Amino acid sequence: MLHGILLPALALAAWPAQAAAQPAPAADVQRTSVAAEIRSSAGGKLRDFYAPRGYWPLWIERGRVGPQADALIALIEGADADGLKPKDYGARELKALAKDADASGDPRLLARADIALSRAFAALAGDMRKPSRKVKVRYLDPEVEPKDEEPKEILRAAAVAPSFVDYVRSIGWMSPIYVKLREARADFAQRWGGLPQVPVPADVKLRPGMKAGAAALRRRLGLASGTAYDKALVARVKAFQGDHGLKPDGVAGAATIAALNRGDDHYDRLIALNMERARLLPGPQVRHVVVDAASARLWYFSKGAQDGTMKVVVGAKESQTPMMAGMVRYATLNPYWNVPSDLVERKLAPRMLNGASLTKLRYEALSDWSANARKLDPAAVDWRAVADGRTELRVRQLPGGDNAMGKVKFMFPNDLGIYLHDTPSRDLLAKPARQFSNGCVRLEDAQRLGRWFFGKPLKPASDKPEQHVPLPQPVPVYLTYLTAVPLEDGVRFLPDVYGRDGV
Template identity: 45%
Template structure:
């Protein structure tokens, strides 16, 4: 093993090693020497002599005193072979294995079968570089289109140092790699299922489509976020990478699908109006006005407004040509007052978006008992709005009195992701395949020939 030569100034890793007082501890090792004899300066030297762009790899090792990540007990950790197997099949992730340094890692691990200090340290560096490259390429891989309020909500490309810090912080390096701890926890089981050799083409199509959807979801190890799965019609509350609560929801019907999107839940609105979508005004409100008269509007708590702008005013419904509204020749803005059978219920949770989508309470609890819950006009109706409110606020929602549309800001904005998973892991470790009501997989609304849910083992 080469020594760090104090007489050669100017190399950044050498200078850093010297500053840490590591050069004095460098040893010349013979093949078969115990790993414990490897001095930090040896890894510093190996980094210094390694070609190519190392990015912030040297800084990562310097910060940990040049302690290896992948080497223990005179051998390379099994996690490196696990990583090599993943990279070999990286096309499942939309990544070319060469881009993830498959060849370099394979060669280094083969040489480390002869566990000389030089071979082990080269395997150490090759594994770190390969992991970083693989994660970075996965973050650049194709993913489902999602309407995002901010780029900050989308998975970004981490630095080499950030990837390795995640790996170093994991309780088990091998488990971190095997479970792809840099991805959303739903990703690795779906990928394992797709890696099977006995899959038919439609199943591969569905699994690949869902992997692309999960690649658009966060892998937050810390913090909170909400996931709404429109295919399962279910909301999940995530805390520090784990599901801490779930509830049924109603989402958009097939001809008015809930879009895949991401935003920050910023506030609750108590006693909200229900602004009725124009298609419902045409299909339901106008025919009832024509059949029952203008008294129908008052009995249902409906108001007619002059338009959709912020300055719109309440107008006399007699001014509206309801026949023209019923035939689609014109539109009328109608809203329902809070209370009673208002479709918004007591509260709605708001995140800015041009699509007019939000999460809200509902008086129609009976719909939550249905297996397929695609009944709304795009928004998300909640089975238990008060429970979500307590989780978001850290305390029960205020009663709010009778004032209309009271804004109550969340203590901290909470990310919300609306996705669409027709295949996802369940609590039993199996992949659950669901119907595809929006036909986004391209196999028809029944998906893989099912009208409900079926499961398959991931392996």
């Protein structure tokens, strides 16, 4: 990346020598003149961006303002979709300045346009990245804490993008999840916004061929007045169901009618809330992992693209996977499973009272939760006191094929004991809703994720338990909660299992 940033500056420095050998193209001469004007005009934090690149313009191509400026102005004009005010970024003034600069070809005007566009872009991109106070996330490491980005860093990232215009058009500094939700919000409003907000009777299940209640349903969905539950209404109901995460069967049952009666504003607010959650995620240039507890799915990104995705099992309603972010720093091969105290009390202690053998079950009882805990003789444990909740006992499951952690766990140190791990319980991964764990994240394919983390297969050196392997480079992981999920052709609304939406 350093070479990519410095290349324009090196080219500028070498230009006089090249000019002695052959005439320089007119466009290069003009860009050199624009660079000279930028040198004399750029100040403050923008100078920190322009100086290392020899004041070479960012927005000027072949003596004119490039198409990336049109993309930026269009983005500014639609900034209300991001909860921002378009007037704060001066789209009208940028249009006028770009038009005058193009018409005159004056290097001074072109330089003014370049600086103004850079200033507006840095401000817009920085504001889009700022977290909302509506969303509370626990940040475990300083590397993942939101911070105000310097204009020079925002502009440098844009300057080294493979295509600057595509970077602006695709909002490439934001998470792809955010960008897709932003697009889905506009598409959703176009498809379902502005329809009559009339209530549909909720005391009857409406089916094709029925007449009672169909009139209100037709009106609510924007069809011609009438009482027939005909093919047109069936198609409209199916479309509504598909866009609202419901089974598209064309029957207006309780769930469909409840969704209709919530109204358009409810779903717009819900998408907006999920955009605020996705705003906290990094852009795809950052190597990182995202776990969504609402859809029970994981994605991983690097080098500007999504590298893969997989199913996961996340926390149940009673033991929710929290919204948090940290750094995955090492993997543990052949892990123990420290059994949660409530499970020791409710599940394991009664089995011991009924004559089970802790050793045959491949568990160990320990004296405490320290790293130097002593192994206890199971016969010396007061299992009745454990079962009654009068004594808290640390128990861990030995590594092996039936270990709840599987073969590996990926650690981002935190005091809640949350991590990503393998699992032998494959049946839960086949379920459409996968909120079953005690808060940790069970992986569909831990070995694949391990290869992505380490760049090679993960294999233990021996049968020794708890082999810790540091990552070559720590990787950020974000645990989020997205009840509106972008699809290729719209958005899917998911049940608010954890009750966090409040919209």
